[in-house]
Amino acid sequence: MTKDSGPIMNVTSSTSARERLVTGLARTVLLVAFLVAFLAAVTNAAEHQALPMGEFVSHIDVGNPAQKGSVVYDSQTQSYTVSGAGTNIWFDKDEFHFVYRQMKGDFILRTRADFIGQGTDPHRKLGWMVRSTLDTDSPHINAVVHGDGLTSLQLRRSTGAMTEEIRSELTASDVIQLERRGDRYTMSVARFGQLFEVSRCDEIKLGDEVLVGLFVCSHNPDVIETATFNNVRITVPAAEHFAPYRDYIxxxxxxxxxxxxxxxxxxxxxxxxxxxxxxxxxxxxxxxxxxxxxxxxxxxxxxxxxxxxxxxxxxxxxxxxxxxxxxxxxxxxxxxxxxxxxxxxxxxxxxxxxxxxxxxxxxxxxxxxxxxxxxxxxxxxxxxxxxxxxxxxxxxxxxxxxxxxxxxxxxxxxxxxxxxxxxxxxxxxxxxxxxxxxxxxxxxxxxxxxxxxxxxxxxxxxxxxxxxxxxxxxxxxxxxxxxxxxxxxxxxxxxxxxxxxxxxxxxxxxxxxxxxxxxxxxxxx
The missing domain is CATH 2.120.10.30 (TolB, C-terminal domain)
Structure with a gap:
């Protein structure tokens, strides 16, 4: 019995060791896979949702462009360099890179902006945007300057609706202001040094709490365009009926x-x-x-x-x-x-x-x-x-x-x-x-x-x-x-x-x- 049972016990012991080894390796592989996925998720969140930067708190690619966008905030110059791809911001859906924050009530958005380099497509876009959600077909309004100089107020009134446009007589603007008062939006644009040219649009209902920010769209899915935004100011104006010399902001x-x-x-x-x-x-x-x-x-x-x-x-x-x-x-x-x-x-x-x-x-x-x-x-x-x-x-x-x-x-x-x-x-x-x-x-x-x-x-x-x-x-x-x-x-x-x-x-x-x-x-x- 002792001679016969010895080898059996040795086989059993050896099988148990192999099983433990396989199980350990499997757990290690699963742990590594989990860590890779976790780090990817953390990196993605850091890139797209949790970067405080000057006036803004987040940035993201809206509409899943083929090329990832980015933003760099220079605290010394208080300027933003935003890169973005995307097919367009038009028709019933959008693709672009968005640097944004949430806001309620009335506000005035202002910046001096310009593209870096000659660019690939004359319809590349930069500007200010106010958006109901981050969905690709969200209602929104934007004050936009195109690569060829076209300056306009563009808007989508409801989810999935076609984009409308109000063109400014001024082209090649580099000072861009977008103001909200209730449901009225006013775009004021200028070439730096000149007075504002004004366009307005009433009854745009995007909700009281909206997403507000800067955007860049390359108008070409295979290209990333980059723009600089200086003198960025997000202003909450005085209440309409404030009393001068008594009420202050x-x-x-x-x-x-x-x-x-x-x-x-x-x-x-x-x-x-x-x-x-x-x-x-x-x-x-x-x-x-x-x-x-x-x-x-x-x-x-x-x-x-x-x-x-x-x-x-x-x-x-x-x-x-x-x-x-x-x-x-x-x-x-x-x-x-x-x-x-x-x-x-x-x-x-x-x-x-x-x-x-x-x-x-x-x-x-x-x-x-x-x-x-x-x-x-x-x-x-x-x-x-x-x-x-x-x-x-x-x-x-x-x-x-x-x-x-x-x-x-x-x-x-x-x-x-x-x-x-x-x-x-x-x-x-x-x-x-x-x-x-x-x-x-x-x-x-x-x-x-x-x-x-x-x-x-x-x-x-x-x-x-x-x-x-x-x-x-x-x-x-x-x-x-x-x-x-x-x-x-x-x-x-x-x-x-x-x-x-x-x-x-x-x-x-x-x-x-x-x-x-x-x-x-x-x-x-």
Missing amino acids: GSRLETLDVDSGDRRVLFRTTDAIEAPNWMPNSDTLIYNSGGKLFQFSLSERKPLLLNIGTAERCNNDHVLSFDGQRLGISYHAADAGGDSVISTLPSTGGEPERVTMKSPSYLHGWSPDGKHLTFTGQRNDQFDIYRIPVDGGEEVRLTTAEGLDDGSEYSPDGQYIYFNSSRTGTMQIWRMKPDGTQQVQITHDELNDWFPHLSPDGKRMVFLSFSKDIPSEEHPFYKTVYLRSMPIGGGEPHVVAYVYGGQGTNNVPSWSADSQHLAFVSHTD
Whole structure:
């Protein structure tokens, strides 16, 4: 028995080992397959659904294009490089790459965009899109620029419906804005430097919660096209019935390269901030918020409260002396019945020294020699520009025309004072000698132009322009406005920034010392 049973037991033992080996190998193969599938799923999710990037949170290929799209966000330049393939965004279905986020309610979308390279198909597309779902046949509307320059508002009203198109008269746009107010969508497009051309479409029901973002479509399934998107701004506008000077929305402190038009957001806050001055050291801004003044370090990117002593309720009319040593402020003084008065103090903070005894007075300019201030004063129900010694004394009236005169600022050589005036019907930019003589109109267009600011090198000025439907003597909050530039002696203005702002955007001198950059404020709720 022992001799016969030995080999049997050995066979049984050997079979068990082989089974364990096979089972172990099978489990290993299954584990490896699981890990490969898991990693693929994680990679796919990371590529298409979970990448926070600036204004957006996700990106995806809609409609399963043959070539995968991608996005790269550069946090230094705050720009997006988007690549996408896809057959088209047309008829009853779409294929493209989409960089997006979810939003509710009203919004304004704006960017400056362009394709990289000549491309393969003249019908390649880039732009903004608002979409109900990520399904290929989803209802949507998009503001699109094609490779051949065609610019249009395209939409699908219901799931699987045919795409409709409203063509703009403008072609080869590179500034693209798409705004939603209820069920109305408005496309505003421009070639950078020019004014907007507008197209509208009503009663587009995509739902209150929608997907909003940038897209690229190559119009060729075998090709990937790439575009860059700069100055991307997603804005939630003020409520329709907000009360000015009582209701406010959040702010973005921005800088602008005036030559290139490139912008950077330095600081975001839910508070209302206004009117940044740029100190001559080029590293510090001063702005007002909530009746107080703040210094903002460009290197540290944070605000610090500025000591203004007994002054309270500062408004957005504050000016630095040309040497940066003194700061002039306007504030609502109790001993003036709450009207605005003017004082000066050290730019690093301190106790204010009263300059104007009469009120209301709103500061705007400081002479290059440091001896005089210019301001807008309301006297006998008339707003005019006045000059006063910086240490106080007799105020001299410089303008006498009917209408509002405001926004006075000295040229860097001290030869002229530039200002805005409504005397010809619309608000336009004027200039005069420091004694009020030789008053000459500088701008001549249908927009309403405010607050001329002269570059330190004396070569050009920038001013704020409201549309012609805004009353000429008003400069309200929370409107789509332009920052425009022109040679200091006159010429054709051109747009350097498209902004949701207005009152407080750049009421005060805001050039950098190198005459290359501006600081300003835009808004979003």
